[in-house]
Amino acid sequence: MADxxxxxxDVDGVATLTLNRPDKLNALTPSVFVALRAHLDALATDDLVxxxxxxxxxRSFCAGHDLAAISEGEHAPSRHYxxxxxxxxxxxxxxxxxxxxGHCFTGGLELALGCDLLVAAESAQLGDTHGQWGLVxxxxxxxxxxxxxxxxxxxxxxxxxxxxxxxxxAALGLVDHVLPELELxxxxxxxxxxIGQNSAGTNRIDKTLIAAHGEHxxxxxxxxxxxxxxxxxDDMRExxxxxxxxx
Numbered sequence: 446m447a448d449x450x451x452x453x454x455d456v457d458g459v460a461t462l463t464l465n466r467p468d469k470l471n472a473l474t475p476s477v478f479v480a481l482r483a484h485l486d487a488l489a490t491d492d493l494v495x496x497x498x499x500x501x502x503x504r505s506f507c508a509g510h511d512l513a514a515i516s517e518g519e520h521a522p523s524r525h526y527x528x529x530x531x532x533x534x535x536x537x538x539x540x541x542x543x544x545x546x547g548h549c550f551t552g553g554l555e556l557a558l559g560c561d562l563l564v565a566a567e568s569a570q571l572g573d574t575h576g577q578w579g580l581v582x583x584x585x586x587x588x589x590x591x592x593x594x595x596x597x598x599x600x601x602x603x604x605x606x607x608x609x610x611x612x613x614x615a616a617l618g619l620v621d622h623v624l625p626e627l628e629l630x631x632x633x634x635x636x637x638x639x640i641g642q643n644s645a646g647t648n649r650i651d652k653t654l655i656a657a658h659g660e661h662x663x664x665x666x667x668x669x670x671x672x673x674x675x676x677x678x679d680d681m682r683e684x685x686x687x688x689x690x691x692x
Contacts, residue, residue: 451480452502458495459637460488460539467503472511473552475521478530485533492680495641495648497537498633499560500544507553509574527552528584534559536656538649540640544633545569546626550608555582558589561652563619564633565611566626571619572608592659594618646678 452463462484464471471477488494501507521527534541534556543560549571557563557571565571573590575582582603591599594617602609615623624632640648650673658666 450474450477451484453484455494457638458493458641459498459634460491460494460496461498461500464499464501464507467501467505469511470505470508470548471501471503471553472508472514473527473556474511474514475519475526478521478527482526482530482533485530485537488539489533489537492645494539495643495645496637497539497541498544498637499534499541499556500633501547501553503547505547506543506545506549506569507556508548509551509553512578525583531556531559531584538652539645540648540652542633542637544629545571545611545620546629550574551580551586552584555584555586555589558585558593562621562636563614564622564624564629564636565614565620566629567611567623568626569611569614569623570608571611571614572606573603574606574608576604577606590619644678644680646680650678 450465452465454461454463462481464473464477464481466472466474466477488497523529540562541560542562542564543557545557545563545565546569547566549557549565549569551572551574554571554573573582573586575586586603587599590602593599594602598617601607609617609619611620611623614620622632622636654666654670654673657669661669
């Protein structure tokens, strides 16, 4: 069922979205994107969620676009639906973490790059294989990969379709942290909890400010920061105003 293609699990203010096609290494189809978009739209207005983790069921994060779905003629609801879904992930108000193990190729890497933080297992394999299949990127690879690792390194990965390990990805700056696979879940859970302890309002504003810096000149970004109301975001103000419980 389509509802089972992407699972959502909420624990203590952290929502985990799990791509759920483990038998296909979580390869992406239009139906997967429809399911993912529904979750993203719901999360965008969910004030109870302070952090979002994106991962894959089974032994892989995502092997990329399911080419069988292309050959079978499965279509998304609109021409740019998939790329717009990655955009929706990128602008989600909450901080987002991609938890990567196993395969993270091409469309899967484009999806991971829509997250704020990338954490990978040492044994993970990441790469852009568009060139291997004679395809061109349309979900943001040519923009987000150079933003992450620089233009020349992005060119080399894209031109060669080279697969790299989690350790190599960390050395390039493609992922922010790399761990032994057995430590991956605990690390991401701890990181998400640490984010969740902060003011959700501050984190949302910080995310907006950093995005503005990327889209404007430095001076414009500085001026934009000064236009925001000075003071505590609502959630922190309410937390500090709440009476303390004394034993």
